[in-house]
Amino acid sequence: MTSLPLISVDPDARGRRPAMPPRHLADLDLPGRQALVTELGEPAFRAKQVSNHYFGRLVRDPAQMTDLPAATRERLAGSLLPALLTPVRELACDDGATRKALWRLHDGSLVESVLMGYPDRVTVCISSQAGCGMACPFCATGQAGLTRNLSTAEIVDQAVYLAGVAASGAVAGSPPRLSHVVFMGMGEPLANYSRVVGAIRRLVAPAPEGLGLSQRHITVSTVGLVPAIRRLASEELSVTLALSLHAPDDELRDELVPVNQRWKVSEVLDAVWDYAATTGRRVSIEYAMIKDVNDQPWRADLLGRLLAGKLAHVNLIPLNPTPGSRWDASPKPVEREFVRRLRDAGVSTTVRDTRGREIDGACGQLAAAEDRDTDPPCEATA
Numbered sequence: 001m002t003s004l005p006l007i008s009v010d011p012d013a014r015g016r017r018p019a020m021p022p023r024h025l026a027d028l029d030l031p032g033r034q035a036l037v038t039e040l041g042e043p044a045f046r047a048k049q050v051s052n053h054y055f056g057r058l059v060r061d062p063a064q065m066t067d068l069p070a071a072t073r074e075r076l077a078g079s080l081l082p083a084l085l086t087p088v089r090e091l092a093c094d095d096g097a098t099r100k101a102l103w104r105l106h107d108g109s110l111v112e113s114v115l116m117g118y119p120d121r122v123t124v125c126i127s128s129q130a131g132c133g134m135a136c137p138f139c140a141t142g143q144a145g146l147t148r149n150l151s152t153a154e155i156v157d158q159a160v161y162l163a164g165v166a167a168s169g170a171v172a173g174s175p176p177r178l179s180h181v182v183f184m185g186m187g188e189p190l191a192n193y194s195r196v197v198g199a200i201r202r203l204v205a206p207a208p209e210g211l212g213l214s215q216r217h218i219t220v221s222t223v224g225l226v227p228a229i230r231r232l233a234s235e236e237l238s239v240t241l242a243l244s245l246h247a248p249d250d251e252l253r254d255e256l257v258p259v260n261q262r263w264k265v266s267e268v269l270d271a272v273w274d275y276a277a278t279t280g281r282r283v284s285i286e287y288a289m290i291k292d293v294n295d296q297p298w299r300a301d302l303l304g305r306l307l308a309g310k311l312a313h314v315n316l317i318p319l320n321p322t323p324g325s326r327w328d329a330s331p332k333p334v335e336r337e338f339v340r341r342l343r344d345a346g347v348s349t350t351v352r353d354t355r356g357r358e359i360d361g362a363c364g365q366l367a368a369a370e371d372r373d374t375d376p377p378c379e380a381t382a
């Protein structure tokens, strides 16, 4: 094998502190907000009032919180509601059922989020880092490297903003209420551990403390940072864990998911089975189908042997095209044979739809370029 990319697991560990955004109410739990509001000379109940606007009514702009006296509004807006995400562009496709939002953060970093409407649910796919340091060669986000971790509130604000878009009825044919959140946007969520766990706590806390989503409806997707998976299992949260496996053997996984050089297939699978045992939740195994790379029948059989009898579900993802990539998606007959072998081994398997491909909003396509000339012929909504 040729030289493999170096991986930086934690950007904060390099000594240079990246420019984090100002504090926002979504960074704090309700007692934290109450303490802050009191410090600002306002009665503690204002914390609940503002939280109710933000998490309950999905109002992010202080100017619209008209039941607050003007002076209070100004004081609280500065300390609790700084603008974190400036929308740069929104794109829609699939008849408006998929929408991708590109944001600029306070330091100029760009991140993306995707809203997906289905007949029975509304899902948002959110970013946990600007860029990503995991360097998976088939993923567009991995190509540019890591800029910085997002704050808890920068993560939560993506979901609150898009929950507001859904509530406005913008996603025809879907329920108006956001129900699912997947950490499958830009970044490696478990490399930004404490802020991501903080964001999960805000997403699941009942309103007005948080968005009141069900833990089961939150999925954290990881390349397989073993210590962080073990730590997540101890948080008394039972969110769904997705493992980006992509190869059942170390030789290929070392190349496709370079962090495998640190934690091998057997170690990461041990960690996810322990996670499943602790939380009672079935683990999702993500596997991008890459033509002539990881789609051979023998790899399906090996994967089947690794997963048989485990609390696991395989999600095959037809490889989405990324700029400059030398790889293609597997042909459909190859994909069908792969599915057949896994099911024969007793492993529950589905093929994920490729929502958002035309707007570069599908898995692995988020690269947050402001003026990409490859932007699709898709309806621009902003």
Ligand code: SAH
Residues within 6 Å of the ligand: 134, 136, 138, 139, 140, 183, 184, 185, 186, 187, 188, 189, 221, 222, 223, 242, 243, 244, 286, 287, 288, 317, 318, 319, 320, 321, 322, 363, 364, 365
């Ligand atoms: N860093 C996390 C979450 C982000 S990616 C992780 O790797 O799990 C979400 C999923 O999309 C991962 O399973 C990732 O491997 C997959 N993915 C990345 N690039 C892809 C591509 N070009 N086609 C299909 N899936 C891709």
